[in-house]
Amino acid sequence: MDLDIKGRTALVTGGSKGLGYASAAALAREGAKVAVAARTKETLNKAAQAIEAVPIMADLSGQAGVMSCIDKTRGSIGNPDILVINTGGPSPATFAQTTPDGWREATDQLFHFTIEMLTAFLEPMKEKGWGRIVVITSFAAQEPVPNLLYSNALRAGIHGLINSIASEVAGHGVTINAVMPGFIMTDRMAGLGIDLDKAAQSIPAKRLGQPSEFGDLVSFLCSERATYITGQAIACDGGVLKGI
Numbered sequence: 001m002d003l004d005i006k007g008r009t010a011l012v013t014g015g016s017k018g019l020g021y022a023s024a025a026a027l028a029r030e031g032a033k034v035a036v037a038a039r040t041k042e043t044l045n046k047a048a049q050a051i052e053a054v055p056i057m058a059d060l061s062g063q064a065g066v067m068s069c070i071d072k073t074r075g076s077i078g079n080p081d082i083l084v085i086n087t088g089g090p091s092p093a094t095f096a097q098t099t100p101d102g103w104r105e106a107t108d109q110l111f112h113f114t115i116e117m118l119t120a121f122l123e124p125m126k127e128k129g130w131g132r133i134v135v136i137t138s139f140a141a142q143e144p145v146p147n148l149l150y151s152n153a154l155r156a157g158i159h160g161l162i163n164s165i166a167s168e169v170a171g172h173g174v175t176i177n178a179v180m181p182g183f184i185m186t187d188r189m190a191g192l193g194i195d196l197d198k199a200a201q202s203i204p205a206k207r208l209g210q211p212s213e214f215g216d217l218v219s220f221l222c223s224e225r226a227t228y229i230t231g232q233a234i235a236c237d238g239g240v241l242k243g244i
């Protein structure tokens with residue numbers, strides 16, 4: 001299937017590794033001109049070189065880094081046609097382990113960051129009459145995980161935000177969706193201290209997902225083929241989520 005995004009510009013944040021990189025690679029393979037943002041210079045440059053993307057070094061956990069990312073994006077690829085919003089996840093915690101500073105940090109990292117990216121790039125998409133936005137969230141937004149309190153709470157809020165924005169911009173040729181990873185084999189997943197063999201047995205597909213399987217879904221949602229899909233939260237989880 002031709003996704004028909006050759007020549008479109010795309011920014012993928014958290015794009016040097018894992019799910020962000022897989023999404024950037026899938027978009028680049030379809031002929032989009034991609035920029036990838038992350039903190040670590042060496043990993044970022046290597047990733048960007050592999051898919052002929054523009055590397056944008058920025059720490060997206062604070063406002064200065066986010067503003068710098070926005071400026072560097074505009075200076076390299078212009079206002080992107082396609083925006084994939086993603087960062088590292090917050091620390092695991094039960095509610096008893098959460099702290100006011102922890103809530104502030106996680107809210108900045110997930111919620112405020114998403115709003116800042118949307119504030120910068122949504123209006124130009126509306127003006128152009130074409131735009132695709134995908135926010136990488138988590139299956140935890142629909143089925144809370146016991147020790148991921150920050151993620152459970154904030155990502156569900158992001159889904160509410162996405163759904164509300166979708167109604168405002170659908171008439172302008174702009175779609176916005178969330179993609180919820182289940183258990184996809186990335187560096188972060190490997191570092192969470194989860195028994196991955198046991199996790200695999202609990203997944204209906206009996207295995208963890210591959211980042212490329214996730215990237216394929218993201219690139220489809222960012223394509224010309226997905227014009228009529230908006231305001232949705234779509235899982236890529238091998239059947240973990242069961243709600244009807």
Ligand SMILES: NC(=O)c1ccc[n+]([C@@H]2O[C@H](COP(=O)([O-])OP(=O)(O)OC[C@H]3O[C@@H](n4cnc5c(N)ncnc54)[C@H](OP(=O)(O)O)[C@@H]3O)[C@@H](O)[C@H]2O)c1
Nearest residue numbers: 014016017018019038039040060088089138183184186188
């Ligand atoms: N993997 C899964 O199955 C899964 C499941 C549920 C939810 N998620 C969520 O999906 C997101 C991506 O997960 P992943 O598994 O792909 O993680 P990952 O493999 O650790 O990759 C994270 C990417 O984000 C970048 N990043 C992290 N913090 C950043 C910051 N402050 N500023 C700029 N870039 C930053 C990293 O590069 P640098 O470190 O160099 O900055 C890297 O490129 C996370 O929010 C995670 O919680 C993943």
